[in-house]
Amino acid sequence: MKITDAKVFVGGPAKNYVTLKIMNDQGVYGLGDATLNGRETMTATYLRDYLTPNLIGKDPRNSEDIWQFFYRGAYFRGGPIAMSAFGAIDMALWDIKGKLAGMPLYQLFGGKSREGAMVYAHATGADLEDLMDSIAWYVEQGYKAVRVQCGVPGMPTASYGVSEEKGANRNYITDFSGIQPKVEIWDTDRYMRYMPGALARIRERFGPDLRILHDVHHRLLPREAAEFAKEVEPVRLYWLEDPTPAEDQDALKLLRQHSTVPIAIGEVFNSIWDCNKLIENELIDFIRVAVTHVGGITPAKRIVDLAGLHHVRTGFHGAPSHSPLSMAAQAHLNAWAPNFGIQEYLVLGTPECDALFPSAHRLENGMFHVSDAPGLGVDFDEKEVARYSYKPGSLPVVRLEDGTLWNY
Ligand code: KDG
Ligand code: MG
DSSP states (O other): OOEEEEEEEEEETTEEEEEEEEEETTSOEEEEEOOOTTOHHHHHHHIIIIIHHHHTTSOTTOHHHHHHHHHHHTSSOOOHHHHHHHHHHHHHHHHHHHHHHTSBHHHHHTOOSOSOEEEEEEEEESSHHHHHHHHHHHHHTTOSEEEEEEOOTTOSSOOTTOOSSTTOTTOOSOBTTOSSOOEEEEOHHHHHHHHHHHHHHHHHHHOSSSEEEEEOTTOSOHHHHHHHHHHTGGGOOSEEEOOSOTTOTTTTHHHHHHOOOOEEEOTTOOSGGGTHHHHHTTOOSEEOOOTTTTTSHHHHHHHHHHHHHTTOEEOOOOOTTSOHHHHHHHHHHHHHOTTBOOEEOOSSOOHHHHHHSOBOOEEETTEEEOOOSSBTOBOOOHHHHTTOOOOOOBOOEEEETTSOEEOO
């Protein structure tokens, strides 16, 4: 069996999804997602210019060897662009494998460990009152878990993940009005003084059962993060996400000595080497890698297994930039993983997105139910994608009030 062709598409409804389609000589095709928010043309170019020409003629069933060929063969290893491009190839090869076997991917991993996978949504508000409305909306829809972010009084601009406009509570983050980023101003002191009380009020209003998550988005230094984590302990968060800059695997040691708040980190990681110490030293409770950005299903599964040895559960990244293909890859891992925790979920469900990526996966009462279709269980409509073109967009950058550049 041989790979005969591979095509790369860029576009989608209000997103720049990068979709890879790999064809073989048996008429079976596989699909993969290489979307890297804000750098979409880079993964597409890497795939088109360097990787897909090397796929032609290879046996698509040898997904492990193909992964090693690209990873080791690049010599200069790692990085989000390369790993996301490898991620799309690996996902597409697993899709082919599942289709050849006539089985949904979770069966190839070891079958189902649960019927549905709990997801969390993003509730957000310009202020706390606005946020409370947003949380109430998700609770009414049946969500059992929500990530909560709101504006901080006195902060010169919106804080992370929050719109400045009241009521605009479900759409933010990437600005597609151009390639130059918006600048947001951050004030750690105001955040540290305000947010613990706001989280306590959310817990008081929504009661003990709602799983409440909060994302610090790497903005605190290790000592500040330890103080913050200690202070929010009575709220009983499901997790505190990215309290410190993620490139320092030692940064969480101090926090761990001072607080038992569950910690989640990993959405910016590109390989097992970014999180092995965090996992082995049991400095985290949830690993948040994205299957795409970490190089695909093959390496993601190794991370899940390492995490399982150290009581670390999964909480795969599922920001709106991930296409339904990588969300499906994660859904199959979620159905199987003995150490599944929760899934971030924001992407599926719009009619335009469903038309581009038809699938029978479904969300019901805050639980994701994976379909039994062979492979990833998601198709791709090439006529639909022709309606969209690449839109230059950017995530904001963050500065302190004196102009110092900070972590987004
Ligand atoms: O592309 C960047 C976003 O994915 C990121 O800001 C979202 O922190 C995020 C999250 O938890 O989804
Ligand atoms: Mg995050």
